[in-house]
Amino acid sequence: MKPVELSREVNLPPTTIHRLITGKSTRPYKSSLKPIADFFSVSVDQLLGESPLLSEKNIISKNAIRYLPFINWEMLSLLRNAQKKHETENENIPFVGNIGAQAFATTMNDSSMEPQFSKNNILIFDPEKKPLDRSYVLVQLDENIFIFRQLLIDADHQFLKPLNPDLNIFKMRLLGKTDKIVAVLVEARQKYSDE
Template sequence: MSLIDSLVSENAATTGKLTFGDRIYMLLKQQKRSKAWLAEKIGISKQAMNYLLNHASNIKFINEIALALDVNPEWLKTGKGKLTIALHERNDIRHLPIMNMQDVSSLAKAKNSVKANKETIVVNAALSLDCFAVLLDNTSMKPLFNQGTILIFDPAKKPCNGSFVIFSIKKTSEVYFRQLFVEGNNIYLKSMDVMYKNISNEKIIIHGTLIESRNRFM
């Protein structure tokens, strides 16, 4: 019997029930890793990780945690099934390459060239195949989106007033990430950091609407 199996058996015998948090704590102990490591790995704060393990009734980040700890997400969620499962057997996730911002202006070309990039992010397999991930390389949208945040966009999602979008200016092909506001017949694309310019009265191409962001905590 492996160490993790013996820990599971011991806890189940003691408490009669193994919780989601218990399973993660035991995996971390067995792998000699910390909660801080796991929080950074899946892109949430240490405080959010503590809440997730100890208080959350609605379990989130199952796929991300399962991948980080190399276990079966069904076992992690319910305690049932095999402890581990090979990645090629999983049909609930896929790996999305992380692009640089300037690659977005030539998106079709970038999707092909970025395949050689080893850095990817795990996403739900139900997401559109056209979705793409971008590494934010500036502080224009701080404090909501810090430099180094991974942004996931869906080109098919229609932006509305207040949406966060990634776009390029037609005449320069420069790529920006801004919040979109509509006032009458005018469109304004606003930054959150006053050191960066707001954009209006420009011909633009919107490449995608933000559907998810994941922070990196140092």
């Protein structure tokens, strides 16, 4: 995991994470360490090396593998029903880590977010996660169309931005009053081969 990803996960500034990793912060505040310790399911004392870590068996049980429902992009409009029926009708995607009960997976349906997210990437979303500035979000537009974009927040305005440089003519789109942020991206996976 990269420091920037950790800072996003624990909601701390990247500079704070960098100072902790490089050792420039010799006496960090407990308020900075607590979210990191919680993320890794350890105590602050364990994070500092003052207490032993739990056995590997206990750590695995805290971060048990969950199987998330896989919902085809075309079926996102039936999201709530699909989540209820996923155990019998849909493929499941394994996930290790902290994620909301309503989390789900789908695949990227187009090239609008390249080069970072290619078509057919597996995208794992959490509807319970709060969207922040520069989060990647799944949005339901007024017309019941779903799009995956980067969210940019400027004061009271929220904008949706495609990353693909080929789409510069479309620029950013203002999030409308009837548009809804459905979920925040937690993880993306690149599939290189079907074998």
